[in-house]
Amino acid sequence: MGIVFFADAAQQTLLPLTFTRPVADLRIGMLTIAEKWQKHLRQDASFITLNYLRHKFPLKISGQNLLINGSVCPDDALLQAINNLKEGEALKQQDFLIAAKISAADIKDWETVVTSFTGINYVRDFVRITYPEDIFMLNDSELRKDFALLTKGKTSAAISQTNTILGDDFFAEAGASAECATFNTKIGPVYLSKNAEVFEGAHIRGSFFLGESSQVKMGAKIYGGTTVGPHCMVGGEIKNAVIGSFTSKGHEGYLGNSVLGEWCNIGADSNNSNLKNTYGQVKLWDYPTQNLRDTGLQFCGLIMADHAKCGINTMFNTGTVVGVGSNVFGAGYPPKFIPDFSWGGISNNEIYALKEALKTAKRVFERKGREFNEIESNILTHLFNSTQN
Structure with missing residues (x-):
């Protein structure tokens, strides 16, 4: 069946x-x-x-x-x-x-x-x-369920004694490595996948998942409810975020109460706000209604679709939605909704030409040792044409 x-x-x-x-x-x-x-x-x-x-x-x-x-x-x-x-x-x-x-x-x-x-x-x-925010809201409980599922009847691989592990809910697959890092599993489990690597000085609190062949860079500070998918690189400060495969947030900067898709890149020292100065409820752009939707949440950060990128020092406002294939850069705060295939998005928002977007996607795939094939190209081409409005 x-x-x-x-x-x-x-x-x-x-x-x-x-x-x-x-x-x-x-x-x-x-x-x-x-x-x-x-x-x-x-x-x-x-x-x-x-x-x-x-x-x-x-x-x-x-x-x-x-x-x-x-x-x-x-x-x-x-x-x-x-x-x-x-x-x-x-x-x-x-x-x-x-x-x-x-x-x-x-x-x-x-x-x-x-x-x-x-x-x-x-x-x-x-x-x-x-809704998109359900993913980070429910991520902690799903991390705990998946940890029990994936570790049932299994024994963790050995990990370097230079690390400090607090609590018992730590699991490393064969090939995972870490040096001089701290893992606090007293408040949630920590799972390191095959060939994942945690660099020196990283501090991680559960619940946390690091996907296959992903890396946590030196001095990173990662809080609970966080998922890093396969083939990613992360650094800086991250809290309650879900990061899709082949995505990089490798530098300093804060990411919280957020969801990033696949093949994204966050520029150095970029930050997102997850709490309004008024402490009020956050609204997110809603595609079906083409309007802002009240999430009912006080904490809500960045929702970024596949193939989106941002330049260094980008400042994302509370509850920002970035569409597929967008390239965000420039001084100041971007708008709370950045349409698919945007180029710039702050002082001057232009269309990211399809030909150029496909070139970029191909280079990113090659950098990760993957083939950008006709299937991937056709999906992005369809989306470019169907989201022109």
Whole structure:
């Protein structure tokens, strides 16, 4: 039986993070949502997604399929309820579809077919990602769940005795290294992935995840609720942030209550505000309504989509949203919403020409030892054309 992820309105409400991926491919905690389900259920997974994303995230249909809402994170009770489903049954909470068991023949018309399924009411609470800020808000609890999942029955690799480890919830995969760093796991777990490296003088408090082949630079100060995806480099001060794969925030500067996508770069001494001077609630740009949306949060920082960059000393205001492929630079504060494929974004906001944006993406991929192929190029081309307004 295969897992097939579908998306509901969250594909739109999570923009701009979901311009470049299905909802289930978002990282929260130590794993993407899709990876969490795959590890729990030990099944292959694929995606029902938007046309322009299908080549990168293909649909693979099995004889029998478990259809899962890509915005939902697994837990023990939810897994049990889904395991109890029979073909032709749908797990729901009121009108919200969580999961269903469906045959291969019905996958094509799943939205219509599922309406005729027997509804099984799920009454317990569960984790659901609806807006970008949900990712950093719920990251600490997901880090703890993923730590238990990934370390169950395993023993941590040995790590240098030059480090100071407080508490017992520390785990390092084979090849992970650290020297002269401090790890405080008394308030949350710390997980270092394969070939990850923590440089001298770094201070890290759990909960924290460092992805495969990622690096924490000298003197970094990292607080709980923070995820650094694979192949990243981070430094400076970070608190309650989720950083996507292949992204660099390698220098001094503060990043807090924020989400960065993949292939981003934060210039030296750049900072984001996560608290208004008035201590009031923060509003974020909302793509579906094309207006500001009240988050109800007092602490909310930067939301940056894939392939976005900023120059040195950039000052991001509280609750700033940066679109896909934007290149932000200049003196002063950028606006709270920087549209996709912006060039400048402060005193003079121009369009980042597609040809130049693709050249930059190709160079960044090559620098990380990856191929910028036609699939990646076509996704960015589609987004450039579809976001011109």
